[in-house]
Amino acid sequence: MTLDFLIDKxxxxxxxxxxxxxxxxxxxxxxxANRVAIDHRLIFETLxxxxxxxxxxxxxxxxxxxxxxxxxxxVYGLFARLAAPVExxxxxxxxVDLVFVLLAPEHTGxxxxxxxxxxSRLLRDPAVVAxxxxxxxxxxxxxxxxxxxxxxxxxxxxx
Numbered sequence: 761m762t763l764d765f766l767i768d769k770x771x772x773x774x775x776x777x778x779x780x781x782x783x784x785x786x787x788x789x790x791x792x793a794n795r796v797a798i799d800h801r802l803i804f805e806t807l808x809x810x811x812x813x814x815x816x817x818x819x820x821x822x823x824x825x826x827x828x829x830x831x832x833x834x835v836y837g838l839f840a841r842l843a844a845p846v847e848x849x850x851x852x853x854x855x856v857d858l859v860f861v862l863l864a865p866e867h868t869g870x871x872x873x874x875x876x877x878x879x880s881r882l883l884r885d886p887a888v889v890a891x892x893x894x895x896x897x898x899x900x901x902x903x904x905x906x907x908x909x910x911x912x913x914x915x916x917x918x919x
Contacts, residue, residue, distance in 0.1 A: 763882070764906040766837030766862070766875060771795060772905065773840040774898040776859075781848050784840075785811070785825060788861050792838050796863065798831055803863065817850025822883045826862035826876060835864045835875050839905055841892060858883065858892055 773791065778784035785807050786800075793800035806827035810816065817823040838861040845855035860879050864872035882888055882905070891904045 763837065763878065766835055766879075767839060767902070767905065769899060769902050771836075771838045772898045772902045773838070774896055774901055775843045776840040777843045778846055780846055781811075782808075784842070784846055784848075784856075784859065788825070788838060788840060788859065792836065792861060792863060795838070796832055796836050798829065802829065802831075803827075806863070807861070811849075815849040815851065817848040817852075817854075817856050818880065818883070819850055819852040819854065820884075820889070821845060821850075821854055821857045822889070823848050823850065823856040823859045824862065824876065824879055824883070825859065826864070826872075828864050828866045828868070828872065830866040832863060832865050835862065835868065835871050837862050837875070837879070839901065841895075841901060858889065 776787060778787050786804055789804035789807060790800045792803050806829055807825045810825065810827045816825045840859045842857045845857040848856040850856060860883065862875055862879065888904065892901060895901050895904060
């Protein structure tokens with residue numbers, strides 16, 4: 761699964777401003793609501809409920825808030841690079857400046873987990889994270905997020 765299935769250019773925010781975690785989740789919910797045609801309050805409550813189980817701040821300034829909704833038919837994503845980091849109760853105690861929100865249908869298992877794993881792998885790559893932090897326009901961020909993964913080198917054959 762490539763990230764271009766989860767996001768489009770309108771699902772990438774280059775310089776989102778939010779004073780705190782709650783406001784950040786509200787802003788992200790509003791943006792997602794416009795994309796998936798669901799009341800933003802439902803998205804916000806879903807994300808907030810998940811955060812109450814434990815922070816989705818995975819460390820190193822990155823968070824992956826996610827949740828399941830009964831009224832959507834596929835997995836949706838939204839990426840935001842924040843104008844200034846916000847406290848997020850991350851596992852390492854560091855504020856967050858890169859956020860990838862993921863919404864999945866309520867009865868999906870594998871697709872939701874595959875998408876979470878793909879996002880997590882991508883955002884744990886220091887080179888990708890450095891590029892994301894060094895890019896300040898949505899189009900550039902989208903290009904970084906959707907570029908194909910490097911092909912593994914062919915194995916050397918025995919001589």
